[in-house]
Amino acid sequence: MTQLRTVQVLGGGSAGSGTHVRSLASGLVARGVRVTVCAPAGPAHAYDFPGAGADFAPVPRRGDPLSVAALRSVCRGADLVHAHGLHAGVRAATALSGLRVPLVVTWHTRARGHLVSLLERRTARAAAVVLGTCSELVDRARGRGARDARLAPVALPLPTPRTEEESLSPDKARAELGAVGRPLVMSVGSLVPDRGYDVLLDAAAGLRDHGSALGPLVLIAGEGRERAALQRRIDTEELPVRLLGHRDDIGDLLCAADVAVLPSRWEARSVLAQEALRRGVPLVATAVGGVPELVGDAAELVPYGDAAALADALRDLLATPARRAELARAGRAQAATWQTEDDTVAQVLSIYDELVPPLRRVASR
The missing domain is CATH 3.40.50.2000 (Glycogen Phosphorylase B;)
Structure with missing residues (x-):
C-alpha cells in the first residue's frame, strides 16, 4: 500500500493550534503517514515537529507571491493538505489553485470584521472539509458556504509527569x-x-x-x-x-x-x-x-x-x-469524557481516507 503523504500548514502557531499540529503529526507518523509541516521558524522551534517524526519546511506567515510559491512547491507532492487556522487556510487554498489536491481546514478560533468574513467564505468554499473545534465554528463554516463541515474537538495532550524535584508543592x-x-x-x-x-x-x-x-x-x-x-x-x-x-x-x-x-x-x-x-x-x-x-x-x-x-x-x-x-x-x-489524542488522530485519519482512499493513492503513483 502506498504511503499517504500529507502537508500540515500552520500559521502563527498559537498555543492551541501549534500543540494540536505537534500531536497530530506524531500520531499520524505512528500510523504510517508521511507528514510535512509548513510553518514559520518560530513555531517550528517551539514545537519541534521533526522530533515528532515529521519533515519540516519553513514557510513565512505571509501571502506574498514568493511565500505562496514556496508553499505550493511543498504541497505539489502531497496527497492531501491540512491547514490549521483561517490565514493558513487562505494561503493553502491560494497555493493549491489548479492542483488536484484536497484541502482540509481546521478552524480553531474566530475573529471579527468584514475582511475576516470574506476570508472565511473563501476558505470554507475551497476546502473539501472544514473541521470546527466547537459547534459554533461548525455552524459558522456552514454559514460561510462550506460543502462539508464537521465537529472535530482538539485534544489537549496529557501533562508530562514531573519528579518531586521538578514540581512545586x-x-x-x-x-x-x-x-x-x-x-x-x-x-x-x-x-x-x-x-x-x-x-x-x-x-x-x-x-x-x-x-x-x-x-x-x-x-x-x-x-x-x-x-x-x-x-x-x-x-x-x-x-x-x-x-x-x-x-x-x-x-x-x-x-x-x-x-x-x-x-x-x-x-x-x-x-x-x-x-x-x-x-x-x-x-x-x-x-x-x-x-x-x-x-x-x-x-x-x-x-x-x-x-x-x-x-x-x-x-x-x-x-x-x-x-x-x-x-x-x-x-x-x-x-474524562473528552476526546483523547488518539481519538483525534483516528478521526482526522478517517477523513483523510475518505478524501484519498488507498486505491487512489496507488493509482496516482
Whole structure:
C-alpha cells in the first residue's frame, strides 16, 4: 500500500493550534503517514515537529507571491493538505489553485470584521472539509458556504509527569507567589484585549471586601501587548492582582489555586479550562463560544463583560468550600469524557481516507 503523504500548514502557531499540529503529526507518523509541516521558524522551534517524526519546511506567515510559491512547491507532492487556522487556510487554498489536491481546514478560533468574513467564505468554499473545534465554528463554516463541515474537538495532550524535584508543592507555590493565608485566583493567557482581563481587573476591585483578612490575590500568567496598560491600572488602583509573565509551571500554579478564572470574550476549547478541570481546580468562566459544551455543568458560567457577575461568582465560590469540592469532582468527571489524542488522530485519519482512499493513492503513483 502506498504511503499517504500529507502537508500540515500552520500559521502563527498559537498555543492551541501549534500543540494540536505537534500531536497530530506524531500520531499520524505512528500510523504510517508521511507528514510535512509548513510553518514559520518560530513555531517550528517551539514545537519541534521533526522530533515528532515529521519533515519540516519553513514557510513565512505571509501571502506574498514568493511565500505562496514556496508553499505550493511543498504541497505539489502531497496527497492531501491540512491547514490549521483561517490565514493558513487562505494561503493553502491560494497555493493549491489548479492542483488536484484536497484541502482540509481546521478552524480553531474566530475573529471579527468584514475582511475576516470574506476570508472565511473563501476558505470554507475551497476546502473539501472544514473541521470546527466547537459547534459554533461548525455552524459558522456552514454559514460561510462550506460543502462539508464537521465537529472535530482538539485534544489537549496529557501533562508530562514531573519528579518531586521538578514540581512545586501547592504550599511552596503559594509561598513563592505571596498568597499564604489568602485565597488565590489564577488566570492564564496572552495579555490581549479579547482575553477580558480589563473585566477581570474590574472584578478584582470588587473582591477587596472579601471576608479574608488579606482578601483574594488574582494572578495572571502570560505575556502580550496589553501588559503595560494592565500594570499601570493595577498600580494606580492598587488592585490585588499580579502579572506573572510567561511561566513554564502552569500546572503547579493551578494546583496551588483555590479557583481558576477564564474571562475571555470568546474561546473554542480553552487550554486553561481543560487544564483546570483535569486537575480538579474549580473554574469560573464566561459562557462564550465552545466553553459551555466543553465544561458542561462542571464550572460556574457568567456573561462576558459583566464584572459584577464575575466578582459575585468568584466571591461565592471562594466562600463555599463544599461547592469548590463539588466542582473539583465534576471537573475531573467532565474531563474524562473528552476526546483523547488518539481519538483525534483516528478521526482526522478517517477523513483523510475518505478524501484519498488507498486505491487512489496507488493509482496516482
